Structures are given as structure tokens and as C-alpha cells.
Amino acid sequence: MQDWWHIISKTYSLNLNGIVCPLPVARTKRKLSEMESGDILEAVGDFGESGENIKRYVEKHGDSVIEFKIEGEDYYIKIKKA
Numbered sequence: 001m002q003d004w005w006h007i008i009s010k011t012y013s014l015n016l017n018g019i020v021c022p023l024p025v026a027r028t029k030r031k032l033s034e035m036e037s038g039d040i041l042e043a044v045g046d047f048g049e050s051g052e053n054i055k056r057y058v059e060k061h062g063d064s065v066i067e068f069k070i071e072g073e074d075y076y077i078k079i080k081k082a
Contacts, residue, residue, distance in 0.1 A: 009038040016045035024050035025057050032063060032081055040066070041079040051075025 014031050016024040024045055031041055045051060048070045058065050058079050067078040 009040060010036070011040040011042065014041060014043040016043055016050065018046065019050075020047050021050050021053050025053050028054050028079075029057065032058075032079070035081045037081055039081045041081065043077050043079070044075065046074050048073045048075050051077055 012031060012035060014027065016027060019027075024043075024047070028041070028043055035041065043054065051068070051070055052075075054077055055065055055068055058077075062082045064080040064082065065077060066080050067076070069076045
């Protein structure tokens, strides 16, 4: 019998509305540090520049941006923990 438990990942949500940098990056960093490899983090916020900063942070530190959208000042980013 094969163990399948290791392929199960969890999805977490992070609401960053109403806060500006550097807090969104710091909160994303903290949440990612609490997660396991393969887990997914979906973050939303309402200050587009923060979304860009999160994206840069994630790519620089080895995790993967699966999806990234900015509409006006609202952003959505989906991250896979390395």
C-alpha cells in the first residue's frame, strides 16, 4: 500500500485589505513560514503596490507565484510554498 498523505496540501487565505507596505509583505512572510511545502496561500489586498512587493518577495525567496492579478488597486496572489 502506498502512502498518499504526503500529496495532500492545504490552502490558506490571507486578507490584507486596508494595510500598506511593509505590513502585507511581513504578514505574507510570517504565514508562509507557518506552512508546509506544497501548501497554497491565497492573499488579497487593496493596495496594488503591496501586491507587486509580495510577488517580488515570493519569487526572490524560492516559493512560486501560481497566479497574480491586479484590477485597479485590488490584487490577488496565489502562492505555492516551496
